Amino acid sequence: LTAGVVVRFLKLTVAYDGTAYAGWQQQRRRRSVQQQLQEAWERITGEPARMAASSRTDAGVHALGQVVSCESRTALAPHVLQRALNARLPEDIRVHEVAEAPTGFHATRAAVGKRYRYLIQDGGTPDLFLRDYCWYLPRELDVAAMQQAARTLVGQHDFASFQNAGSPRTSTVRNLRELTVARRRDERADRVVIEAEGDGFLYNMVRNLVGTLVEVGQGRRDARWPAQVLAARRRSLAGRTAPPHGLFLVSVACDR
C-alpha cells in the first residue's frame, strides 16, 4: 500500500436472506455473507478487505439492517461503492447504505443496541411462501400468556440461562429493553411476532427466549416459569432453541 494514501473507515448497512449461507462469518467450506461482501469489495477496489459485523448471525438467520465496518484506502465515493457492490453481490444480499464513519469505527465494538424479530406461524396449513422465514407450529399459541411471561424478562438481568455454549463472554448481564409478543392476522396465515431490543445479546439468546416463550404459549409451562428460569441462571432449564430461519436482525444502533 502506498504511503500517504488516506485510510478511510466505512459503515455499510446490509440486508440479506440467510437461507443460502453458513451465517455471517467466514467458514472454511461453506459460503458466508462476509465472504460474499469481502470478495465483491476486493474485486471493486483491488484491495484485500477485512470486514466486521455488529452481529454474527448464524446459518439461516436473516438481516434487514446488519451494520458492517470496513477499513479501506479506496478513493471511490460511498454511493459509487454501494452501486458497485450491489451489481456484484448475489440477489440475496443487498447493501442499503455506505457511509463514512469516524476513524477507528468497528461495527462489533460500536454496537450499543440491537433489535431482533422472530416470526412464527401457529396453526393452519404451513404458508409455503414463509417456509424459510418463520417457525411453523401446528397449534395456536396463547399469546396473552406469552405477553405476560415476556414482561417478566424485560430489564437488566443476568441472562446466563438463555445463553448457549460456544461463545463465552466476560459478563452475561444484559439490558433487555423490550420484549413484545403480538399476533398479526392476514388473509393467508396467523402469525405471532416476537420483538426483542437491548444493549446486546448472548449467543442464541433471542432464539432461547423465543423457545421458552413458546413453551408458555403451548400451555406446557406457566407464565411465571420464564422468570424462574432467568433467576436460576442455568441454561439446562430454559426451553429449546427456536430454529434459525424465523429470526431477523432488524437494526443496530452504533455509538457514533
Next chain:
Amino acid sequence: LTAGVVVRFLKLTVAYDGTAYAGWQQQRRRRSVQQQLQEAWERITGEPARMAASSRTDAGVHALGQVVSCESRTALAPHVLQRALNARLPEDIRVHEVAEAPTGFHATRAAVGKRYRYLIQDGGTPDLFLRDYCWYLPRELDVAAMQQAARTLVGQHDFASFQNAGSPRTSTVRNLRELTVARRRDERADRVVIEAEGDGFLYNMVRNLVGTLVEVGQGRRDARWPAQVLAARRRSLAGRTAPPHGLFLVSVACDR
C-alpha cells in the same frame, strides 16, 4: 387395470412457489409443477396419473389455490392422499386439500371464476425478500389514476387487446367482474396490489392489464387510455406484459 375397480374423480387444491418451475404444464426438459404432482401421485398409487389444472400458469407465476383434477382407481382416502403427496412433493409445492369430485370432473372445463393478484413494489430499496414475488419499479405510482383506469375495464368486453399470441381461443370476450388497485404500506416497503376476478382470462391477460395500468401509474398515459386500448381490440396498443414473478393465482371457482 382390473375390471370392476371403481374410477374416482378427485379435486386437488394446490399452492406453489413458481420460481423454480417452467410453469404448470409439463415441458420436455424443464421441471414443471404438473410433472412433480404426477410423479408423486404415481409413486403413491402405482398408477399413471394424468392431471389437468384450472389455470396453466406460466414460468415464475405462483399459486395460492390452483385447482387440479385427477382420475384415479386408488382406494386411498382423500386425507391419506393429501398427506402422502405433501410428504413426497418438494417444499415449494403444497397440497391444501384433496376432495372427491363428481364423475367427469375436469379442472380446466369446470372453472367458472378465477381470481388473480399482482404485487408491485414502487420506490425505495428493492425488498430482497420479495425479489421473486413482486415487480420492482423504482418510482412511486399514481394509484388514484390507476384506480380510475381500472374501473373503465370492468365488465363484459372483448379483451383481444390484452391477449398475447400463443393460445388462440374461439372467443376473446370475457367478463372481468373485478379489477382493483390498492396501496399497502408496511414498515419495509410500499406495495401496490392489483386484484382481478372474472369468468376467465385470455393468455397473459392479467399481466397485460397490469402493464397497461402501470403506464397510467407512471404518468406516461392518461387514465382514459386503457379504455381506448380495450375498444381498439389490437394487442399492439396495450402496455408491456408485466413480469411473471409478481403474479399469483389466488383461487378458482368450479361449477360443481
